[in-house]
Amino acid sequence: MSQDPDSLPIDSRTRAIIDGMPPEDKQQIEQLMTRAARGQRQMLENALEDAVRMVPAPFRKRVQKMFLG
Amino acid sequence: MRDAATRAELVKLARILDTDLDNVEYLAYMEASRLRALREGITDALFEKFRSSFAGFARLSSFLPLAISARISQRVLGPTLSGRIAGEMPAARAIEMAAKLSDSFLAETCLQLDPVRARPIIAGFPVDRAVAITHILLERGEYITMGRFVDVLPRETLFAATDAIRNEADLLQISFFVESSERLDQVIEYLGIQRREAVIQAAATQDLWPEVIGTLLRIGLKARVALAELALAQNAATLDSLIRAAAANDLWPALLQLAGDLPGNAIASLSQQPAFDESAVVRSVIDSVVANDLWSALRSQLASMGPARCARLLEVACAERAPFIAELDARLDNTPAPLETLKTALESLMPSTLAKVRAACNHGHLATLAEQTG
Numbered sequence: 007m008s009q010d011p012d013s014l015p016i017d018s019r020t021r022a023i024i025d026g027m028p029p030e031d032k033q034q035i036e037q038l039m040t041r042a043a044r045g046q047r048q049m050l051e052n053a054l055e056d057a058v059r060m061v062p063a064p065f066r067k068r069v070q071k072m073f074l075g
Numbered sequence: 076m077r078d079a080a081t082r083a084e085l086v087k088l089a090r091i092l093d094t095d096l097d098n099v100e101y102l103a104y105m106e107a108s109r110l111r112a113l114r115e116g117i118t119d120a121l122f123e124k125f126r127s128s129f130a131g132f133a134r135l136s137s138f139l140p141l142a143i144s145a146r147i148s149q150r151v152l153g154p155t156l157s158g159r160i161a162g163e164m165p166a167a168r169a170i171e172m173a174a175k176l177s178d179s180f181l182a183e184t185c186l187q188l189d190p191v192r193a194r195p196i197i198a199g200f201p202v203d204r205a206v207a208i209t210h211i212l213l214e215r216g217e218y219i220t221m222g223r224f225v226d227v228l229p230r231e232t233l234f235a236a237t238d239a240i241r242n243e244a245d246l247l248q249i250s251f252f253v254e255s256s257e258r259l260d261q262v263i264e265y266l267g268i269q270r271r272e273a274v275i276q277a278a279a280t281q282d283l284w285p286e287v288i289g290t291l292l293r294i295g296l297k298a299r300v301a302l303a304e305l306a307l308a309q310n311a312a313t314l315d316s317l318i319r320a321a322a323a324n325d326l327w328p329a330l331l332q333l334a335g336d337l338p339g340n341a342i343a344s345l346s347q348q349p350a351f352d353e354s355a356v357v358r359s360v361i362d363s364v365v366a367n368d369l370w371s372a373l374r375s376q377l378a379s380m381g382p383a384r385c386a387r388l389l390e391v392a393c394a395e396r397a398p399f400i401a402e403l404d405a406r407l408d409n410t411p412a413p414l415e416t417l418k419t420a421l422e423s424l425m426p427s428t429l430a431k432v433r434a435a436c437n438h439g440h441l442a443t444l445a446e447q448t449g
Protein backbone atom coordinates (compact mmCIF):
# COMPACT_ATOMS: atom_id res chain seq x y z
CA MET A 7 0.00 0.00 0.00
CA SER A 8 1.53 3.35 -0.99
CA GLN A 9 1.72 6.11 1.59
CA ASP A 10 -0.51 9.17 1.24
CA PRO A 11 1.80 11.89 -0.20
CA ASP A 12 0.12 14.45 2.04
CA SER A 13 0.31 12.60 5.35
CA LEU A 14 2.37 14.45 7.95
CA PRO A 15 5.21 12.95 10.05
CA ILE A 16 3.53 13.64 13.41
CA ASP A 17 5.54 12.99 16.57
CA SER A 18 4.22 10.73 19.31
CA ARG A 19 3.22 13.61 21.63
CA THR A 20 1.10 15.27 18.96
CA ARG A 21 -0.29 11.91 17.89
CA ALA A 22 -1.39 11.25 21.47
CA ILE A 23 -3.23 14.60 21.59
CA ILE A 24 -5.01 13.85 18.31
CA ASP A 25 -5.83 10.28 19.32
CA GLY A 26 -7.30 11.61 22.57
CA MET A 27 -9.90 13.66 20.71
CA PRO A 28 -13.46 12.48 20.08
CA PRO A 29 -13.58 10.57 16.74
CA GLU A 30 -15.28 13.37 14.78
CA ASP A 31 -12.84 16.01 16.05
CA LYS A 32 -9.90 13.75 15.29
CA GLN A 33 -11.14 13.17 11.75
CA GLN A 34 -11.64 16.89 11.22
CA ILE A 35 -8.15 17.92 12.43
CA GLU A 36 -6.56 15.16 10.35
CA GLN A 37 -8.42 16.45 7.29
CA LEU A 38 -7.19 19.98 7.99
CA MET A 39 -3.63 18.73 8.38
CA THR A 40 -3.79 16.79 5.13
CA ARG A 41 -5.24 19.80 3.35
CA ALA A 42 -2.48 22.04 4.74
CA ALA A 43 0.18 19.56 3.61
CA ARG A 44 -1.39 19.28 0.16
CA GLY A 45 -1.57 23.06 -0.16
CA GLN A 46 2.06 23.43 0.82
CA ARG A 47 3.17 20.65 -1.55
CA GLN A 48 1.30 22.23 -4.46
CA MET A 49 2.72 25.66 -3.63
CA LEU A 50 6.25 24.21 -3.65
CA GLU A 51 5.71 22.35 -6.95
CA ASN A 52 4.39 25.49 -8.63
CA ALA A 53 7.16 27.61 -7.14
CA LEU A 54 9.83 25.22 -8.40
CA GLU A 55 8.53 25.38 -11.99
CA ASP A 56 8.39 29.16 -11.89
CA ALA A 57 11.74 29.49 -10.16
CA VAL A 58 13.46 27.34 -12.78
CA ARG A 59 12.06 29.65 -15.46
CA MET A 60 13.36 32.71 -13.62
CA VAL A 61 16.84 31.38 -13.03
CA PRO A 62 19.37 32.58 -15.61
CA ALA A 63 20.26 29.94 -18.21
CA PRO A 64 23.76 29.15 -16.86
CA PHE A 65 22.23 28.09 -13.51
CA ARG A 66 19.15 26.26 -14.82
CA LYS A 67 20.63 22.77 -15.16
CA ARG A 68 22.17 22.99 -11.73
CA VAL A 69 18.84 23.99 -10.21
CA GLN A 70 16.96 21.20 -11.97
CA LYS A 71 19.54 18.68 -10.84
CA MET A 72 19.37 19.99 -7.30
CA PHE A 73 15.63 19.46 -7.00
CA LEU A 74 15.00 16.58 -9.35
CA GLY A 75 18.17 14.61 -8.85
CA MET B 76 -9.09 33.48 31.15
CA ARG B 77 -9.05 30.02 29.70
CA ASP B 78 -11.30 31.12 26.85
CA ALA B 79 -9.07 34.00 25.82
CA ALA B 80 -5.87 31.95 25.98
CA THR B 81 -7.57 29.20 24.03
CA ARG B 82 -8.75 31.70 21.45
CA ALA B 83 -5.16 32.89 20.96
CA GLU B 84 -4.00 29.34 20.33
CA LEU B 85 -6.87 28.67 17.93
CA VAL B 86 -5.91 31.71 15.87
CA LYS B 87 -2.30 30.46 15.65
CA LEU B 88 -3.45 26.95 14.80
CA ALA B 89 -5.70 28.24 12.01
CA ARG B 90 -2.77 30.19 10.59
CA ILE B 91 -0.39 27.25 10.48
CA LEU B 92 -3.11 25.10 8.91
CA ASP B 93 -3.77 27.86 6.38
CA THR B 94 -7.46 27.83 7.19
CA ASP B 95 -10.13 30.09 8.68
CA LEU B 96 -10.59 30.38 12.42
CA ASP B 97 -14.13 29.01 12.00
CA ASN B 98 -12.67 25.66 10.92
CA VAL B 99 -10.75 25.10 14.16
CA GLU B 100 -13.15 26.71 16.62
CA TYR B 101 -14.68 23.32 17.37
CA LEU B 102 -11.51 22.65 19.40
CA ALA B 103 -12.29 25.52 21.79
CA TYR B 104 -13.01 23.03 24.58
CA MET B 105 -9.31 22.08 24.74
CA GLU B 106 -6.90 23.62 27.25
CA ALA B 107 -4.64 26.31 25.75
CA SER B 108 -1.51 24.33 26.72
CA ARG B 109 -2.77 21.28 24.85
CA LEU B 110 -3.69 23.34 21.81
CA ARG B 111 -0.23 24.87 21.88
CA ALA B 112 1.38 21.42 21.94
CA LEU B 113 -0.85 20.39 19.04
CA ARG B 114 0.03 23.52 17.06
CA GLU B 115 3.76 23.09 17.68
CA GLY B 116 3.55 19.43 16.63
CA ILE B 117 1.77 20.31 13.39
CA THR B 118 4.20 23.17 12.71
CA ASP B 119 7.16 20.80 13.11
CA ALA B 120 5.51 18.19 10.92
CA LEU B 121 4.81 20.70 8.14
CA PHE B 122 8.47 21.77 8.22
CA GLU B 123 9.79 18.20 8.39
CA LYS B 124 7.55 17.01 5.59
CA PHE B 125 8.97 19.54 3.14
CA ARG B 126 12.35 20.15 4.71
CA SER B 127 14.26 18.88 1.67
CA SER B 128 12.37 21.29 -0.61
CA PHE B 129 12.89 24.19 1.78
CA ALA B 130 16.56 23.31 2.04
CA GLY B 131 16.75 23.11 -1.77
CA PHE B 132 15.39 26.61 -2.16
CA ALA B 133 17.71 27.80 0.59
CA ARG B 134 20.70 26.30 -1.28
CA LEU B 135 19.45 27.91 -4.47
CA SER B 136 19.67 31.30 -2.85
CA SER B 137 23.23 30.59 -1.80
CA PHE B 138 24.63 30.43 -5.35
CA LEU B 139 22.28 32.73 -7.26
CA PRO B 140 23.02 36.45 -7.31
CA LEU B 141 21.20 38.15 -4.42
CA ALA B 142 18.99 40.25 -6.68
CA ILE B 143 17.70 37.16 -8.50
CA SER B 144 17.13 35.29 -5.24
CA ALA B 145 15.18 38.24 -3.91
CA ARG B 146 13.10 38.42 -7.10
CA ILE B 147 12.31 34.69 -6.90
CA SER B 148 11.37 35.10 -3.27
CA GLN B 149 9.05 38.01 -3.88
CA ARG B 150 7.53 36.94 -7.23
CA VAL B 151 7.52 33.15 -7.10
CA LEU B 152 7.78 31.87 -3.57
CA GLY B 153 5.64 34.49 -1.89
CA PRO B 154 5.57 35.18 1.83
CA THR B 155 4.36 31.74 2.98
CA LEU B 156 7.14 29.72 1.37
CA SER B 157 9.74 32.44 1.88
CA GLY B 158 8.92 32.44 5.60
CA ARG B 159 9.41 28.71 5.82
CA ILE B 160 12.51 28.61 3.63
CA ALA B 161 14.14 31.38 5.68
CA GLY B 162 14.46 28.94 8.58
CA GLU B 163 16.76 26.77 6.41
CA MET B 164 18.97 29.62 5.19
CA PRO B 165 22.24 30.75 6.78
CA ALA B 166 21.26 33.79 8.86
CA ALA B 167 23.77 36.13 7.23
CA ARG B 168 22.52 35.27 3.72
CA ALA B 169 18.87 35.67 4.77
CA ILE B 170 19.62 39.10 6.23
CA GLU B 171 21.49 40.15 3.07
CA MET B 172 18.55 39.05 0.98
CA ALA B 173 16.09 40.84 3.25
CA ALA B 174 17.88 44.07 2.41
CA LYS B 175 16.67 43.60 -1.20
CA LEU B 176 13.05 42.96 -0.20
CA SER B 177 10.36 45.53 0.58
CA ASP B 178 9.16 46.20 4.11
CA SER B 179 5.63 45.13 3.18
CA PHE B 180 6.84 41.79 1.75
CA LEU B 181 8.92 41.16 4.86
CA ALA B 182 5.92 42.00 7.05
CA GLU B 183 3.83 39.46 5.12
CA THR B 184 6.67 36.94 5.49
CA CYS B 185 6.74 37.51 9.24
CA LEU B 186 3.18 36.18 9.42
CA GLN B 187 4.43 32.84 8.09
CA LEU B 188 7.82 32.71 9.77
CA ASP B 189 8.32 30.45 12.75
CA PRO B 190 10.16 32.93 15.00
CA VAL B 191 11.84 30.14 16.95
CA ARG B 192 13.36 28.61 13.81
CA ALA B 193 14.30 32.02 12.49
CA ARG B 194 15.92 33.15 15.75
CA PRO B 195 19.45 33.48 14.25
CA ILE B 196 18.06 35.73 11.48
CA ILE B 197 16.03 37.80 13.93
CA ALA B 198 19.08 38.16 16.18
CA GLY B 199 21.05 39.87 13.41
CA PHE B 200 18.19 41.75 11.77
CA PRO B 201 18.72 45.52 11.50
CA VAL B 202 16.77 47.40 14.18
CA ASP B 203 15.50 50.12 11.81
CA ARG B 204 14.00 47.54 9.44
CA ALA B 205 12.44 45.73 12.39
CA VAL B 206 10.82 48.99 13.50
CA ALA B 207 9.53 49.67 9.96
CA ILE B 208 8.00 46.17 9.87
CA THR B 209 6.54 46.75 13.34
CA HIS B 210 4.63 49.76 11.97
CA ILE B 211 3.21 47.70 9.11
CA LEU B 212 2.18 44.79 11.33
CA LEU B 213 0.61 47.25 13.74
CA GLU B 214 -1.35 48.93 10.97
CA ARG B 215 -2.70 45.54 9.98
CA GLY B 216 -3.57 44.61 13.56
CA GLU B 217 -1.27 41.56 13.45
CA TYR B 218 -1.02 41.27 17.22
CA ILE B 219 -0.53 37.52 17.20
CA THR B 220 2.54 37.68 14.99
CA MET B 221 3.96 40.59 16.96
CA GLY B 222 3.42 38.72 20.21
CA ARG B 223 5.30 35.74 18.86
CA PHE B 224 8.24 37.91 17.86
CA VAL B 225 8.47 39.43 21.34
CA ASP B 226 9.61 36.00 22.49
CA VAL B 227 12.69 36.00 20.28
CA LEU B 228 13.63 39.61 19.46
CA PRO B 229 16.95 40.83 20.89
CA ARG B 230 16.40 43.32 23.74
CA GLU B 231 17.54 46.33 21.71
CA THR B 232 15.11 45.55 18.89
CA LEU B 233 12.32 44.68 21.32
CA PHE B 234 12.63 47.99 23.14
CA ALA B 235 12.91 49.97 19.89
CA ALA B 236 9.73 48.27 18.65
CA THR B 237 8.03 48.98 22.00
CA ASP B 238 8.90 52.67 21.62
CA ALA B 239 7.47 52.60 18.11
CA ILE B 240 4.09 51.45 19.45
CA ARG B 241 2.51 54.63 20.74
CA ASN B 242 -0.94 53.27 21.52
CA GLU B 243 -1.02 51.38 24.81
CA ALA B 244 -4.09 49.42 23.72
CA ASP B 245 -1.91 47.92 20.97
CA LEU B 246 0.71 46.96 23.56
CA LEU B 247 -1.98 45.17 25.56
CA GLN B 248 -3.30 43.29 22.57
CA ILE B 249 0.23 42.17 21.68
CA SER B 250 1.13 41.20 25.24
CA PHE B 251 -1.76 38.81 25.27
CA PHE B 252 -0.10 36.69 22.58
CA VAL B 253 3.42 36.70 24.03
CA GLU B 254 4.39 33.23 25.19
CA SER B 255 7.46 34.02 27.27
CA SER B 256 6.64 35.47 30.68
CA GLU B 257 10.27 36.61 31.11
CA ARG B 258 10.02 38.79 27.99
CA LEU B 259 6.74 40.26 29.26
CA ASP B 260 8.45 41.09 32.54
CA GLN B 261 11.26 42.83 30.64
CA VAL B 262 8.85 44.90 28.53
CA ILE B 263 6.74 45.88 31.55
CA GLU B 264 9.86 46.95 33.40
CA TYR B 265 11.03 48.91 30.36
CA LEU B 266 7.70 50.72 30.00
CA GLY B 267 8.08 52.77 33.15
CA ILE B 268 5.30 53.90 35.45
CA GLN B 269 3.62 56.43 33.12
CA ARG B 270 3.17 54.03 30.25
CA ARG B 271 2.07 51.30 32.65
CA GLU B 272 -0.65 53.61 33.94
CA ALA B 273 -1.59 54.39 30.34
CA VAL B 274 -1.89 50.64 29.71
CA ILE B 275 -4.35 50.36 32.63
CA GLN B 276 -6.32 53.35 31.33
CA ALA B 277 -6.42 51.78 27.87
CA ALA B 278 -7.86 48.62 29.41
CA ALA B 279 -10.56 50.64 31.14
CA THR B 280 -11.53 52.82 28.20
CA GLN B 281 -11.23 50.19 25.47
CA ASP B 282 -12.66 47.21 27.27
CA LEU B 283 -9.39 45.29 27.35
CA TRP B 284 -9.49 44.02 30.92
CA PRO B 285 -9.45 40.36 29.86
CA GLU B 286 -6.16 41.08 28.06
CA VAL B 287 -4.73 42.80 31.15
CA ILE B 288 -5.79 40.03 33.50
CA GLY B 289 -4.55 37.38 31.07
CA THR B 290 -1.19 39.10 30.92
CA LEU B 291 -1.00 39.58 34.68
CA LEU B 292 -1.49 35.88 35.25
CA ARG B 293 1.47 35.04 33.03
CA ILE B 294 4.11 37.44 34.29
CA GLY B 295 6.49 37.06 37.21
CA LEU B 296 5.28 37.68 40.76
CA LYS B 297 7.10 40.98 41.22
CA ALA B 298 5.78 42.53 38.00
CA ARG B 299 2.34 41.00 38.64
CA VAL B 300 2.00 42.54 42.09
CA ALA B 301 3.33 45.91 40.91
CA LEU B 302 0.98 46.09 37.93
CA ALA B 303 -2.05 44.77 39.85
CA GLU B 304 -1.47 47.30 42.65
CA LEU B 305 -1.16 50.04 40.05
CA ALA B 306 -4.46 48.93 38.50
CA LEU B 307 -6.24 48.87 41.87
CA ALA B 308 -4.90 52.31 42.76
CA GLN B 309 -6.65 53.92 39.77
CA ASN B 310 -9.70 56.18 39.98
CA ALA B 311 -13.24 55.00 40.66
CA ALA B 312 -14.25 54.95 36.98
CA THR B 313 -11.35 52.64 36.14
CA LEU B 314 -12.14 50.28 39.00
CA ASP B 315 -15.81 50.33 38.06
CA SER B 316 -14.92 49.27 34.51
CA LEU B 317 -12.76 46.46 35.91
CA ILE B 318 -15.63 45.15 38.06
CA ARG B 319 -18.10 45.29 35.19
CA ALA B 320 -15.64 43.55 32.87
CA ALA B 321 -15.09 40.86 35.51
CA ALA B 322 -18.84 40.32 35.81
CA ALA B 323 -19.36 40.25 32.05
CA ASN B 324 -16.39 38.01 31.18
CA ASP B 325 -16.20 35.89 34.35
CA LEU B 326 -12.79 37.19 35.29
CA TRP B 327 -13.45 36.39 38.96
CA PRO B 328 -11.35 33.19 39.02
CA ALA B 329 -8.39 35.16 37.66
CA LEU B 330 -9.01 38.14 39.94
CA LEU B 331 -9.31 35.94 43.01
CA GLN B 332 -6.11 34.19 42.01
CA LEU B 333 -4.39 37.58 41.69
CA ALA B 334 -5.91 38.72 44.98
CA GLY B 335 -4.00 35.95 46.71
CA ASP B 336 -0.75 37.72 45.76
CA LEU B 337 -1.88 41.17 46.87
CA PRO B 338 -2.12 42.84 50.25
CA GLY B 339 -5.65 42.83 51.72
CA ASN B 340 -6.16 46.56 51.30
CA ALA B 341 -5.85 46.24 47.52
CA ILE B 342 -8.90 43.98 47.38
CA ALA B 343 -10.67 46.08 50.01
CA SER B 344 -10.47 49.14 47.77
CA LEU B 345 -11.91 47.19 44.85
CA SER B 346 -14.72 45.69 46.89
CA GLN B 347 -15.76 49.09 48.22
CA GLN B 348 -16.66 50.31 44.75
CA PRO B 349 -20.39 51.05 44.26
CA ALA B 350 -20.69 48.43 41.50
CA PHE B 351 -20.36 45.75 44.18
CA ASP B 352 -23.71 46.88 45.53
CA GLU B 353 -25.47 45.78 42.38
CA SER B 354 -27.14 42.41 42.61
CA ALA B 355 -26.07 41.44 39.06
CA VAL B 356 -22.40 41.93 39.98
CA VAL B 357 -22.75 40.06 43.28
CA ARG B 358 -24.63 37.28 41.51
CA SER B 359 -21.79 36.95 38.99
CA VAL B 360 -19.33 36.52 41.89
CA ILE B 361 -21.54 33.88 43.52
CA ASP B 362 -22.01 31.98 40.26
CA SER B 363 -18.30 32.06 39.53
CA VAL B 364 -17.39 30.81 43.03
CA VAL B 365 -19.81 27.91 42.66
CA ALA B 366 -18.95 27.05 39.05
CA ASN B 367 -15.18 27.29 39.48
CA ASP B 368 -14.89 25.93 43.03
CA LEU B 369 -13.38 29.15 44.34
CA TRP B 370 -14.47 28.63 47.94
CA SER B 371 -11.01 28.74 49.38
CA ALA B 372 -10.17 31.97 47.51
CA LEU B 373 -13.47 33.56 48.56
CA ARG B 374 -12.93 32.53 52.18
CA SER B 375 -9.53 34.18 52.21
CA GLN B 376 -10.97 37.46 50.87
CA LEU B 377 -14.02 37.79 53.16
CA ALA B 378 -12.18 39.82 55.81
CA SER B 379 -10.75 42.18 53.16
CA MET B 380 -14.21 42.66 51.65
CA GLY B 381 -15.49 43.88 54.99
CA PRO B 382 -18.87 43.41 56.74
CA ALA B 383 -20.95 45.62 54.41
CA ARG B 384 -19.91 43.72 51.27
CA CYS B 385 -20.30 40.36 53.00
CA ALA B 386 -23.80 41.40 54.10
CA ARG B 387 -24.64 42.28 50.48
CA LEU B 388 -23.29 38.91 49.38
CA LEU B 389 -25.58 37.15 51.87
CA GLU B 390 -28.58 39.30 50.89
CA VAL B 391 -28.24 38.52 47.19
CA ALA B 392 -27.59 34.86 47.89
CA CYS B 393 -30.67 34.63 50.14
CA ALA B 394 -32.83 36.24 47.48
CA GLU B 395 -31.52 34.41 44.41
CA ARG B 396 -28.93 31.75 45.20
CA ALA B 397 -29.94 30.00 48.43
CA PRO B 398 -27.78 26.88 47.81
CA PHE B 399 -24.73 29.19 47.96
CA ILE B 400 -25.54 29.92 51.64
CA ALA B 401 -25.63 26.22 52.47
CA GLU B 402 -22.34 25.63 50.67
CA LEU B 403 -20.68 28.63 52.33
CA ASP B 404 -21.86 27.31 55.68
CA ALA B 405 -20.22 23.97 54.91
CA ARG B 406 -17.01 25.47 53.52
CA LEU B 407 -16.16 27.91 56.30
CA ASP B 408 -13.47 26.85 58.71
CA ASN B 409 -12.64 28.27 62.11
CA THR B 410 -10.23 30.98 60.86
CA PRO B 411 -11.18 33.96 63.07
CA ALA B 412 -10.95 36.92 60.63
CA PRO B 413 -13.60 35.85 58.08
CA LEU B 414 -15.88 34.63 60.87
CA GLU B 415 -15.67 37.96 62.68
CA THR B 416 -16.44 39.81 59.44
CA LEU B 417 -19.40 37.55 58.74
CA LYS B 418 -20.67 37.97 62.30
CA THR B 419 -20.76 41.75 61.86
CA ALA B 420 -22.35 41.27 58.44
CA LEU B 421 -25.08 39.06 59.89
CA GLU B 422 -25.82 41.66 62.58
CA SER B 423 -26.55 44.25 59.90
CA LEU B 424 -29.04 42.09 58.00
CA MET B 425 -32.81 42.62 58.11
CA PRO B 426 -34.49 40.07 60.39
CA SER B 427 -36.25 38.45 57.43
CA THR B 428 -32.93 38.00 55.60
CA LEU B 429 -31.27 36.65 58.74
CA ALA B 430 -34.10 34.14 59.04
CA LYS B 431 -33.45 33.05 55.46
CA VAL B 432 -29.73 32.60 56.19
CA ARG B 433 -30.60 30.45 59.19
CA ALA B 434 -33.02 28.40 57.13
CA ALA B 435 -30.48 27.85 54.33
CA CYS B 436 -27.64 26.78 56.67
CA ASN B 437 -27.04 23.35 58.05
CA HIS B 438 -24.72 22.94 61.00
CA GLY B 439 -21.60 24.82 59.94
CA HIS B 440 -19.84 27.93 61.18
CA LEU B 441 -22.25 30.27 59.39
CA ALA B 442 -25.19 28.52 61.08
CA THR B 443 -23.56 28.99 64.45
CA LEU B 444 -22.94 32.70 63.77
CA ALA B 445 -26.51 33.17 62.54
CA GLU B 446 -27.92 31.52 65.66
CA GLN B 447 -25.83 33.80 67.85
CA THR B 448 -27.10 36.89 66.00
CA GLY B 449 -30.31 38.80 66.75
